[in-house]
Amino acid sequence: MIIDTHVHLSDAKFDADRDETVKRAFDSGVTVLFEISCDPLEWDKALEFSKRDNVYISFGIHPHEAEKAKEEDFFKLESLIDGKKTIAVGEIGLDYHYDFSPRHIQREVFIRQLGIAAKHNKPVIIHCRSAYEEMITLLKKYENPPKGVIHCFSGTIDEAKVFAEMGFLLGICGPVTYPKSDKLKQVASEIPIEKLLIETDCPYLAPQKYRGQRNEPAYVTEVLRQTAELKNISFEEAARITANNAKELFLQPS
């Protein structure tokens, strides 16, 4: 079993060949896809996509979109969260690298969505870029911190350990295959595999073999292969354990 825990297949970059892309994923051994829909303008399109077999979905407001978020978006999010195939709230978080939305608005929108996730008993998929210190401080304030994943982790091993101790999983994606990604390779090899999820974040972040091209879920096998190698275990075992991690966090009946 292979789960790509983070895809954006509703993205317009797949409009021309979405069916073929999904088919290539399932043909290459991927068994389940988690579609991540984090722009309110795209929610309906993603909801439609998630009606396919073996596809689940997460809804949220990305920090990039935080400034545009309207009151009605939060109401709609609450209704989408209880959907049959909705597994999480996300991706939500802080992005101080691009700063597309003012930081105080990013924080406000993030915290509000943490509240929605808690109310509906759903895990969260967290996007965090150049904001790990603040993210840790913010999450530590919760007596019952949310359950979830720090998606596409790009922090240090020390930060990884803090998140893992708080109960979060860490999402490993394409950059782990890049020759110069020593920091991420260290995280993937030192953090116990029971704390890791495998993802593509397609269409972004294609693994080394396809670097510069559009990423797609079939390439998640490259991420798994690299992770297995770093862990010194077989590809099958890495696939089985990380898929189990994903099932335990996201697919348990709440």
Ligand SMILES: [Zn+2]
């Ligand atoms: Zn993403």
